[in-house]
Amino acid sequence: MGRRKSRRKIRLRPKRTLPKIYQCPRCGAVAVSVAIDKSEKQVYVRCAACGLTGTLEYREYYHPVDYYAKFLDMYEEQVAASEGA
Numbered sequence: 001m002g003r004r005k006s007r008r009k010i011r012l013r014p015k016r017t018l019p020k021i022y023q024c025p026r027c028g029a030v031a032v033s034v035a036i037d038k039s040e041k042q043v044y045v046r047c048a049a050c051g052l053t054g055t056l057e058y059r060e061y062y063h064p065v066d067y068y069a070k071f072l073d074m075y076e077e078q079v080a081a082s083e084g085a
């Protein structure tokens with residue numbers, strides 16, 4: 001009776017690697033990009049709007065958003081440090 005549409009297996013298309021852009025903690029612009037340099041084992045986080053940058057250690061199991069989170073932490077520490085001085 002009730003005909004079911006046969007479930008087709010959805011093939012995952014290889015996603016184009018879009019640059020992940022995050023919000024800047026300093027200027028608020030969504031212009032923060034995470035560039036991973038595996039050969040240097042460094043990760044560069046940079047806001048294209050205000051030029052805020054951070055350099056982090058590359059970790060194999062990290063996702064760009066993890067670096068971004070670290071970047072936020074670093075920035076907050078800097079702000080806290082400058083305010084507390």
Ligand SMILES: [Zn+2]
Nearest residue numbers: 024027047050
């Ligand atoms: Zn910014």
